[in-house]
Amino acid sequence: MTHGEIWILGATGRVGRAVAARIAAAGTVPVLVGRDAGRLRKAAADLGLCADSKIVVASGSDAMAAEISWQRPAVVVNTIGDYAETAVPLARACMPGGHYLDQANDPTAFHRLLALHDEAASAGSTLVTGAGFGVLGTESIVARLCENRPVPSKVRVDAFASVAVEEGVMGTALATSVVDGFAMGGRCFEGGRLVKTRLGGEVHHLALPDGERMSAVGVPSGELIAAQRVSKAPSVSATSGLVPASRAVRAALPPLSALLRIGTIRSFAIDWMAGIKAKATPRPRPHTWGHAVVTWPDGTVREGWLRAGDAMDFTSAVAAQTALQLAAGKGQPGAHTPAAALGHGLAIAAGADFID
Numbered sequence: 001m002t003h004g005e006i007w008i009l010g011a012t013g014r015v016g017r018a019v020a021a022r023i024a025a026a027g028t029v030p031v032l033v034g035r036d037a038g039r040l041r042k043a044a045a046d047l048g049l050c051a052d053s054k055i056v057v058a059s060g061s062d063a064m065a066a067e068i069s070w071q072r073p074a075v076v077v078n079t080i081g082d083y084a085e086t087a088v089p090l091a092r093a094c095m096p097g098g099h100y101l102d103q104a105n106d107p108t109a110f111h112r113l114l115a116l117h118d119e120a121a122s123a124g125s126t127l128v129t130g131a132g133f134g135v136l137g138t139e140s141i142v143a144r145l146c147e148n149r150p151v152p153s154k155v156r157v158d159a160f161a162s163v164a165v166e167e168g169v170m171g172t173a174l175a176t177s178v179v180d181g182f183a184m185g186g187r188c189f190e191g192g193r194l195v196k197t198r199l200g201g202e203v204h205h206l207a208l209p210d211g212e213r214m215s216a217v218g219v220p221s222g223e224l225i226a227a228q229r230v231s232k233a234p235s236v237s238a239t240s241g242l243v244p245a246s247r248a249v250r251a252a253l254p255p256l257s258a259l260l261r262i263g264t265i266r267s268f269a270i271d272w273m274a275g276i277k278a279k280a281t282p283r284p285r286p287h288t289w290g291h292a293v294v295t296w297p298d299g300t301v302r303e304g305w306l307r308a309g310d311a312m313d314f315t316s317a318v319a320a321q322t323a324l325q326l327a328a329g330k331g332q333p334g335a336h337t338p339a340a341a342l343g344h345g346l347a348i349a350a351g352a353d354f355i356d
């Protein structure tokens with residue numbers, strides 16, 4: 001194994017560039033991995049890395065997995081997206097001994113990666129999925145509220161991301177996540193089992209701690225899986241403030257979801273969305289908020305909030321902190337969500353604070 005090397009797959013992308021910048025700022029030179037040497041060199045120069053800093057050019061996720069198996073980096077940060085397909089082969093390539101993390105946020109990708117738990121534990125590798133805002137921003141609150149307490153009966157988590165938009169196209173990685181999220185349809189845990197629900201059926205109206213009023217709609221997400229695993233509650237739901245909560249939009253969600261499950265329509269929607277051009281826009285609210293409400297069988301209810309700045313900044317800080325802590329040997333071998341791997345203090349290390 002090449003001791004200490006942290007590889008950033010997709011280092012020319014939004015998340016990849018931001019994570020690489022944070023790792024470099026912490027004093028570790030990241031290895032930039034991508035499909036185009038010229039764009040990788042430009043990304044390295046933008047980061048202020050020296051001209052001969054190591055880059056790895058690989059044509060796609062299979063070629064990246066082959067390079068990982070061959071060169072044995074200590075930690076791999078996967079920011080290339082399509083995690084339901086890319087996470088497992090890339091994580092397997094890190095074993096034995098190497099560590100892996102990604103920013104997945106969908107139940108399918110979560111189940112596939114978390115199913116590698118025993119394999120990773122015996123290989124001495126730590127695999128972390130969901131190392132970003134939505135998952136750690138809600139999982140860490142639930143972990144705090146449930147610490148040293150019996151198993152609750154019910155948990156709800158809500159994520160209110162406030163994100164500045166970078167000028168440019170949305171790109172295939174993010175478009176695939178959005179389209180596949182809608183295509184999956186609603187999900188929640190009932191009786192300890194993940195069950196289908198009507199997409200858009202659950203809506204909550206909340207006052208944020210800074211006084212702003214927001215609405216959030218139930219979505220299938222990694223937040224849902226992480227909140228269930230950390231609490232072990234039989235009944236769990238998760239909502240997002242990014243989905244418009246108007247009646248008209250919510251009524252359109254189930255037919256839209258059914259349409260997006262048709263292969264050709266899914267591909268068309270991803271291509272169309274990937275090409276949408278955005279203007280640079282500042283974040284709409286000063287803070288990003290995570291929220292959790294935990295209910296115990298005796299009727300006790302506890303509620304908590306996590307406050308961060310820009311959600312994308314928090315995501316890159318979580319990924320960088322996770323990578324640095326794994327490189328320092330702090331992870332438990334196995335496959336985990338972020339707070340389960342490194343504790344809820346990871347959110348504080350990434351710049352957030354908790355408000356009870």
Ligand SMILES: NC(=O)c1ccc[n+]([C@@H]2O[C@H](COP(=O)([O-])OP(=O)(O)OC[C@H]3O[C@@H](n4cnc5c(N)ncnc54)[C@H](OP(=O)(O)O)[C@@H]3O)[C@@H](O)[C@H]2O)c1
Pocket residue numbers: 009010011012013014015016034035036039059060061079080081082083103104105130131132133134135170171172173174177178312315
């Ligand atoms: N959980 C969270 O909190 C959170 C937050 C933000 C984003 N995300 C997720 O993180 C992922 C990345 O988002 P982003 O905004 O950084 O996307 P992006 O700007 O489009 O960057 C994607 C990067 O991955 C590379 N890539 C894409 N497909 C690839 C493939 N098949 N093989 C090899 N490289 C490939 C791209 O390389 P090229 O330059 O060669 O195209 C680019 O460098 C998305 O899935 C997004 O949904 C999660």
